Amino acid sequence: MPAPCPRVFPSGPFDAKARRAFGSAVTRHAHDLGGDKLFTDAGLAELLDRYPREDVGVYTMGEGPDSWRRGRLGDISGAELVQAVKAGNLWLNLRGSSARDARLGAMNRQIFSELKRALPGFMPFRTDLALLISSPGARVSYHLDVPRVMLFHVRGRKRIFVYPREAPFIAARDLERVVTETTTEAIPYDRSYDAGAQVFDLAQGDMLSWPQNGPHRIENGPDLNVSLSVEYMTPAALMRANAVLANAWLRERFGYEGGLEARPAFSWLPKFALARWLRVIEPRQARPETLAQTFVVERGFTG
Numbered sequence: 001m002p003a004p005c006p007r008v009f010p011s012g013p014f015d016a017k018a019r020r021a022f023g024s025a026v027t028r029h030a031h032d033l034g035g036d037k038l039f040t041d042a043g044l045a046e047l048l049d050r051y052p053r054e055d056v057g058v059y060t061m062g063e064g065p066d067s068w069r070r071g072r073l074g075d076i077s078g079a080e081l082v083q084a085v086k087a088g089n090l091w092l093n094l095r096g097s098s099a100r101d102a103r104l105g106a107m108n109r110q111i112f113s114e115l116k117r118a119l120p121g122f123m124p125f126r127t128d129l130a131l132l133i134s135s136p137g138a139r140v141s142y143h144l145d146v147p148r149v150m151l152f153h154v155r156g157r158k159r160i161f162v163y164p165r166e167a168p169f170i171a172a173r174d175l176e177r178v179v180t181e182t183t184t185e186a187i188p189y190d191r192s193y194d195a196g197a198q199v200f201d202l203a204q205g206d207m208l209s210w211p212q213n214g215p216h217r218i219e220n221g222p223d224l225n226v227s228l229s230v231e232y233m234t235p236a237a238l239m240r241a242n243a244v245l246a247n248a249w250l251r252e253r254f255g256y257e258g259g260l261e262a263r264p265a266f267s268w269l270p271k272f273a274l275a276r277w278l279r280v281i282e283p284r285q286a287r288p289e290t291l292a293q294t295f296v297v298e299r300g301f302t303g
């Protein structure tokens with residue numbers, strides 16, 4: 001039986017300003033998860049030894065946005081894998097960790113129970129926590145996520161760039177492509193966008209939350225990085241995703257230009273109904289893994 005998860009947010013309930021901003025602006029919060037021994041080298045090694053290998057996403061990357069390659073884990077122990085991540089250019093994503101590990105599941109529940117207490121009317125569902133373990137200097141290129149996301153940083157240093165959810169940073173057609181899963185989460189990026197980004201240097205104990213579908217990219221600092229990526233939906237977030245899904249269908253059939261759906265609108269109701277109907281008549285495919293597996297991380301891996 002794992003020890004109960006300690007309090008996540010040391011400062012307790014959010015103040016009025018933080019309550020208003022949470023989810024609608026980029027907000028930074030202090031958290032106390034980083035001290036858990038699960039996140040030490042030994043704790044991570046032990047977790048990797050018992051975690052289902054097929055549920056670990058393994059990636060390496062170069063400089064450009066198209067340079068991500070997918071790999072798989074071979075004959076390598078958890079301890080050797082932690083060393084390989086420290087030495088190499090790797091990004092491990094332990095998908096669905098909250099369902100596969102009791103300790104991480106307890107953290108996920110504790111996070112949302114404190115948030116529900118702090119934020120009146122907050123109704124999260126489809127909550128999911130993924131543990132990310134990544135190399136010094138690793139980077140994640142410009143992309144957006146369909147659900148709402150919080151990033152709890154627990155080890156190392158990381159710089160995250162968060163961009164406005166508006167033109168020119170994101171075009172409606174690209175948002176629709178991500179939501180309909182006809183592409184990966186990657187979207188077109190131009191260096192000039194950085195002038196409009198909010199930039200945060202994260203260390204252990206920092207949590208960052210940003211608006212649903214907000215474009216972002218990440219550059220790791222010179223040390224091993226460990227973070228928890230916590231995804232969830234709310235009723236408004238689900239309505240918005242479905243409005244975008246309906247817009248994609250209306251664009252394809254009728255050339256309709258639905259826009260970015262930045263604010264809740266009455267049109268979300270019929271679009272929500274349309275999207276639910278589309279899901280019935282055009283069942284959603286499982287997200288295709290667009291990258292083929294091209295390398296194996298095994299004992300002695302050097303990147």
Ligand SMILES: [Fe+2]
Nearest residue numbers: 143144145216
């Ligand atoms: Fe993301």
